[in-house]
Amino acid sequence: MKLDRLDKRILMVLQQDGRIPNADLAERVGLSASACLRRVKALEEAGIISRYVALLDQRKLGRRMDVFVEISLVGQSNEVLNAFEQAVVQSPEIMECYLMAGDADYLLRLTAEDPNDFERIHRETLARLPGVSRMKSSFAIRPIVRKTAFALEGAGRPGEDGGRRSG
Structure with missing residues (x-):
């Protein structure tokens, strides 16, 4: 699957908040809700989105x-x-x-x-x-950087196109 700018923007937002409602996601990336949902489903079916998880704070769980x-x-x-x-x-x-x-x-x-x-x-x-x-x-003495989100070149910043809706 070839990712376009909108796919990458969807992925950027989902990497930060995998539980965002579809309507909010669509607004953040400048799509209609139905078009956004179609794209998310396509990303899931292609295996680009492999699963959704909750990230736990290991220190708060005693794993220091x-x-x-x-x-x-x-x-x-x-x-x-x-x-x-x-x-x-x-x-x-x-x-x-x-x-x-x-x-x-x-x-x-x-x-x-x-x-x-x-x-x-x-x-x-x-x-x-x-x-x-x-x-x-x-x-390790302490973590300096621990990322879970991939940088996606060409994704831009969600919402930077003024919220235009496209299909």
Whole structure:
């Protein structure tokens, strides 16, 4: 699906407020409500909008620590990689996992309540991951930037066309 300026503007607004009523979204991007709804449905069907979620404040939930763990595996066979990836997917504390190029094979981001909780996670989860030959953990002091919205070139700013309605 090729995105035009209006599609990108819709996506920009939805990234900021996924629960915005369609009528308000249409007004913000300068479309009629029916045209806006058609475009949103098309973006969903194309998989560009993959799902709607609630973003939680991890600190208010007691998850005050971000820990980044570099993992090196014993080998690169499909069996080793698949076993590791399947185990990572099953761990609720592991928030992100990336296959890497460079010194480490994977980079994990996990959250913990405090150092004692990280020790528990290390013993119960990380130490049990299959195929691990080396682990290196780094603790984040504080987040500087944590974005969930993608910049969309050519989207303009919602509402900047004076609210003209088009189909």
